[in-house]
Amino acid sequence: xxxxxxxxxxxxxLLSAASVLQAxxxxxxxxxxxxxxxxxxxxxAEHAENxxxxxxxxxxxxxxxxxxxxxxxxAVLARGEAVVVPPEPVHRQSGFxxxxxxxxxxxxxxxxxxxVDVIFPxxxxxxxxxxxxxxxxxxxxxPYVGAGVLGSAAGMDKDIMKSLFIAAxxxxxxxxxxxxxxxxxxxxxxxxxxxxxxKYPVFVKPANLGSSVGISKAHNSKELGPAIxxxxxxxxxxxxEQGVGGKKHKAREIxxxxxxxxxxxxxxxxxxxxxxEFYDYNAKYLDEGSELVIPAKLTKAETKRVQELAIRAFKxxxxxxxxxxxxxxxxxxxxxxxxEINTMPGFTAISMYPKLWAASGLDYPDLIDxxxxxxxxxxxxxxxxxxxx
Ligand SMILES: Nc1ncnc2c1ncn2[C@@H]1O[C@H](COP(=O)(O)OP(=O)(O)O)[C@@H](O)[C@H]1O
Ligand SMILES: [Mg+2]
Numbered sequence: 001x002x003x004x005x006x007x008x009x010x011x012x013x014l015l016s017a018a019s020v021l022q023a024x025x026x027x028x029x030x031x032x033x034x035x036x037x038x039x040x041x042x043x044x045a046e047h048a049e050n051x052x053x054x055x056x057x058x059x060x061x062x063x064x065x066x067x068x069x070x071x072x073x074x075a076v077l078a079r080g081e082a083v084v085v086p087p088e089p090v091h092r093q094s095g096f097x098x099x100x101x102x103x104x105x106x107x108x109x110x111x112x113x114x115x116v117d118v119i120f121p122x123x124x125x126x127x128x129x130x131x132x133x134x135x136x137x138x139x140x141x142x143p144y145v146g147a148g149v150l151g152s153a154a155g156m157d158k159d160i161m162k163s164l165f166i167a168a169x170x171x172x173x174x175x176x177x178x179x180x181x182x183x184x185x186x187x188x189x190x191x192x193x194x195x196x197x198x199k200y201p202v203f204v205k206p207a208n209l210g211s212s213v214g215i216s217k218a219h220n221s222k223e224l225g226p227a228i229x230x231x232x233x234x235x236x237x238x239x240x241e242q243g244v245g246g247k248k249h250k251a252r253e254i255x256x257x258x259x260x261x262x263x264x265x266x267x268x269x270x271x272x273x274x275x276x277e278f279y280d281y282n283a284k285y286l287d288e289g290s291e292l293v294i295p296a297k298l299t300k301a302e303t304k305r306v307q308e309l310a311i312r313a314f315k316x317x318x319x320x321x322x323x324x325x326x327x328x329x330x331x332x333x334x335x336x337x338x339x340e341i342n343t344m345p346g347f348t349a350i351s352m353y354p355k356l357w358a359a360s361g362l363d364y365p366d367l368i369d370x371x372x373x374x375x376x377x378x379x380x381x382x383x384x385x386x387x388x389x
Contacts, residue, residue, distance in 0.1 A: 002133070003073050004036040007125030008213050012285070016347035017122045018071040023349060023365045029372070032114055034096065035077040036123070043080025044096065044114065083114065089141035118375050119144040120368075122347060125210045129344040130156040143379030145371045146321040147343040154317040155343040158239045159207045161317060168316035170309060171337045173328065174198055174242040177207070180232040191224060194240050201243035203278075204228055206235035210342070212280045217243060244328040244337065252329040253279060254296050254336070256310035257345075257356040259367075261320045261374055261381070266307035267356040269327075271296035292352060294359045305336060313338050321374045324353045 003017030004010050017033070024031060035043045067074055083096040095116040119142050121133050131153035137144045147155060154160050159177045166172065176197050178190050194202065204227035206214040214234040218227040231238045244251035253274070257267040272279060275289035283290050298306065310325040317323075324345035329336050345353040354364050362370070 001031055002034050002036060002119060002121040002123055002128075004038070004077055005123045005125070005128045005133075006036065006038060006040050007123070007128055008209070009124035009128075009211050010038055012211070012346060013122055013124050013128065014071050014073040014077075016124070016351070017073040019348040019350075019364075020120065020122055020368055021072055024368050025365055028369070032096070032116055033073065033076050034083065035073055035080055037077055040127075042083050042085075042096075042099070043077060044083050045076045045080040085136055085140050085142070087136060087139040089139075095142065116142065118142070118372055118379075120372065120375070121146065121344070124344050124346070126156075126208070129210070129342070130208065143376045145375040147317075147319045147323065148378070151317050151319040152343050155319060155323065155341045156210075157208050157237075158205060158340060159237050161341060162239070164316045165313060165338055168312055170312055170316060171335075173244055173337050173339075176240045178228070178238050178240065180236045180238065183228055183232060183238070187225065190228075191221070194224065195221065198240065198242045199246075201247065202227075203241045203243055204231050205239045205241070206231045206233075207237035207239050208235050211284060212278075215280065217278055219247075244330055249331045250274075250277070252331050253339075254298070254306055254327040254329055255352050255356070256306050256325050256327070257353045257360075258310050258314045258319070258323045258325060259321075259357065259362075259370065259374075261378055264311055264314050264319075266310045267360040268295040269298060269303055269306045269310075270294040270352055270356050270359070272352070292355065294355055302334070302336065309336070309338055313341050317341055317343075319343060320378050321371055322353065324356075 001017060001020060003013045005013055021031060021033065032044060037043065082099040084099040085096055096114040119137055121128060121144060123129060123133060127133060129152055131149040134144065134147070134149045134152050138149060146152070154164060162172055162175060174197060176194050183190055201217050201219045202224070204216055204218055204224070214231045216227040216230055218224045228238055253272040254269050255272060256269045258264045271293040273291040273293060274283045276283040279290070306327060309327070313325045314323050319341065324342045326339045326342065327336055328339045345351065347353060349364050354367055357367050358364060
């Protein structure tokens with residue numbers, strides 16, 4: 001199990017990992033915890049369970065996950081030993097080797113290698129959910145949970161994701177993508193372009209991020225510039241979208257969990273009711289009061305529509321294993337659009353993804369089990385491919 005990582009969702013990942021570590025069937029699986037520090041070092045510790053005495057406290061609202069006294073994952077990060085995954089297939093064995101900069105240690109590294117059967121990258125956001133870690137695991141030829149390189153990368157990039165949704169005739173809100181360099185060179189022209197295509201309020205987002213970081217709502221022309229500059233701090237591509245709900249209303253936020261490989265299934269939909277004007281970083285992780293409603297209050301036909309669109313979105317970005325598909329619904333017209341797909345959604349026992357499966361009859365430990373099997377299945381399927389004549 002990989003967790004932590006260099007992204008802004010490091011702490012969220014520690015919580016997800018702590019939950020998995022606690023719930024996974026320990027008679028069936030022997031878990032090797034590998035923590036990735038904020039600056040990208042990989043660390044492991046034998047018997048992560050023993051690093052902490054007593055019961056795990058999950059306090060997602062306060063993000064104290066990084067405290068080594070609070071979660072086992074944080075304890076691994078604080079006390080672990082360095083390891084790496086070599087980017088080459090190791091026949092019949094695969095996994096981690098100790099990492100030392102001193103060459104004499106490296107020579108004996110193979111004796112202390114940790115062989116694993118499958119890797120569960122419980123990593124959110126940049127370098128975890130965007131295809132980069134998946135690329136390493138492909139090179140190392142180790143089965144892993146979740147989407148592959150392409151699905152992860154396409155699901156992470158809101159601009160590319162939208163192109164794929166449009167090609168699959170999946171309804172999305174109107175949008176314009178602008179490059180940071182274009183904004184720097186010709187701000188006037190870009191403002192005109194945005195205002196010709198969209199009406200205020202608009203949402204301005206960095207194309208590749210998550211957890212609402214860098215996202216703002218521009219209510220008028222005056223707020224557009226600062227919103228674009230904020231997003232431009234995080235990415236060279238900026239996505240600007242028509243705000244659902246318009247000036248008077250808030251969008252309804254419906255989410256649906258998808259599970260499977262070539263024949264994915266959709267869960268019952270749920271709804272998020274944020275405390276704030278929109279579901280920003282504070283509403284997600286810090287402020288109390290945002291509500292999860294499961295199942296979402298939708299008509300039978302709307303529920304079916306959400307589930308059907310969730311599966312189509314999953315296939316459109318070539319996903320596998322799991323994904324949470326998020327929707328925006330106009331509260332008055334009840335028009336449903338896909339907002340985004342998350343290929344490694346929040347995964348604590350109390351996160352939306354697992355809760356929607358629990359409400360659909362698959363509880364958390366069985367969900368973990370199923371995901372691991374899907375990862376292995378995908379790897380087996382890939383083995384059928386020849387790479388040369
Ligand atoms: N077009 C939109 N109309 C209304 N609300 C939006 C729109 N886009 C985003 N939001 C609000 O902003 C939040 C974060 O946007 P989202 O695209 O989901 O980014 P992230 O990948 O960071 O979760 C959403 O959960 C929703 O509250
Ligand atoms: Mg979102």
